[in-house]
Amino acid sequence: MTARSLIGLLALLFSPALLANTGVAFVHGTGSQTDAANDYWTGDMISSVTAGLDDPGRYVVVNCDFDQYMWDADAAGCLAGQLHDFITQHGINDLVVITHSNGGNVMRWILSNPTWDGRYPAIIDATRWVNALAPSSLGTPLANAVMEGNVFESSLGWLLGYKTDAVRMQQTHWMSHYNDNWLLGTDGRPALPRGFWSVVGSNVRVAVWSGNSYCGGYHYNVGLAITQSWLESCADGFLECSSQSGAGSVWFQDTWAMDNGYVLSHNQSRRPCFGLDRILRNDL
């Protein structure tokens, strides 16, 4: 045994990582959730992924109001509260965070602004990495389209073109500002303190005769065919590939890893479609 091997073995033996207590958190995207386990992820997705844990009960499904700006107490504050409770109550020191869509931005806010909230440092410290499913890191032109030409009248409020602060924030020129000035991990910016691994959906298949159109719900995919019109050719119906891969590192694009090389629409990337759940399970 060489000295280098011996040092490596000793380091492994004495590494606190051997005592890793792994847990997984599911963080939803835009919207205000009260039962994200059923309404957003589905029980099949969660049970399939958490089967990869030594203790399949060590997971948390976050329910927060991600209609707010990412820094809001009801968004990042709520997420921090639920993650902090989870890691402290279960002694988690090896947290894998699975985010979808705008949930990636809220998590990136926590990783980028460690003094914002007294709970953030413990969360960052416990996090192994973030698996960001279709993250809206650079925003989406669909949010631009919705917000253009908005009409606001002081006595009546928003009459046209307004959905939520989260939609507003995900306009491409707004996310450009936040990426350049407030968030870490995009091109030309300092790296995030933990890995942020994106899974990129590259297209939408909608055909009544095609089985892969039905995974995750056919009705969810029908409208995505026309939303692709607002997007570059490589897009999951809601986000362009450039946005999904705009922060951290690309883990894989759908066609590289999904069963039969299938694509993941934006709604399928939060469902047990084409082996996605199996890959996430094996990652634990």
Next chain:
Amino acid sequence: MIFEAGPAGPVRHLGEPNSRIHEGVFMSFRLILLMMVLALALPVMADEARLMPVGDGDFAVSGNLSQVRDDVRPAAGVQGEPASVFMPARGESVSTALSAPENDSRSYSLTVTARELSAGVSLPLSASGAVLRIVPEAGGGARLLQVDDVMIRQGAWDLQGRAAARDLARGEELSQAAPVFGADTLAMRLSDRVGAGEAVLQVREAALLRGGRYQLHVFEPESPVRARLSAERPIAALGQEFAAGGQLMGAAGLAVERVQGDLISPDGRRIPVDWEAADGEDFGTRLALPRTGANSRGLWELEARLEGAGPQGPVRRDVRVAFEMVAPTARLNGAAAVAPSAEGWTVRVAVDVASPGRYEVRATLPDVGTAHAASWLEPGRQELVLQFPGSLPRQAVLEDLRLVDQSRVALLHVQQEGLAIGNQRDRDILPEARAGL
């Protein structure tokens, strides 16, 4: 709190071992190496210092500070407590210069009445494949339109209902697919028969009996014609002058004929802006920003709505840039002091505070890491203390120095080269720095 460095490698393969064991070993070696390098640096005595001058590409509030009456209070047990964090560097060093916001657009929108839709509304198009979205205004009688209510006329073509659309989605199927859209939206990609030139959108009168207003949004993904708008900087203080300029571009013979548009506050207020069109394709403005009303929990937008002429007829484009407008609630005083400490070394940074709130100072020692310190500060002369690990270096420049008003989500100071330590301190001294700590 000092974080250990995580893995920096950008490549992760499917099926590779993911255990934190590997990461833990790597972290330990990196941290040990870092501490050894820092320990070799010769220590220097505690010393007062001054911030370096604010340069091009930096931002700092200037002039009088303002007391904002916004009743900001710390959230109990969360934002009220001081925090000090050091984050080791990961990956390569990068420039932290502020970049000017810029945005391109191939779209425009119109707000029209039911009566106008019934008579026919002109839609200037510069290419085929336009995507049209029709949204009824809330509360005014307008309602979701059906595709069969819609007719598109262009030249000899008179396309009714589905014949006018290559693709379409409406109502629930659109909002279920992409929740940014309301369930009252009709979206259609126009037939390939509809190309560049003026098209007329008309809606059956029977579908419009209840009146109201509608928003028409036209996006031309296949058009080469786009409007570009740039603003001079991404952050501005209340009352500052602010300039923006743009161009209609992408085809020969384009000319801007009319520009309108507003400054739009985060809460939706619109303040008209005097835009000027000049030299054919160019337009711009210089305006004085409002002296009150900054609500930094959201960005301000500068909007230009262009009407112009192109080789194939009229052209319309709307374009916006976003920027942060901040109230000068606090500023870096200019004074600082560096000194060894039990855990490494510290930088005490003086902050003049006008409005109570939670403030953060952060600064980066290149290739080593970033120190953050935040606390609730009351008005007056205050300080925040950055804690770095290792020995105080003989010479160094702290980069990306920032002052953040966390209570109002506002960047008050961003400086690429912030503080010189050791001999480099003599290179530049902030001339207007006032009394030290």
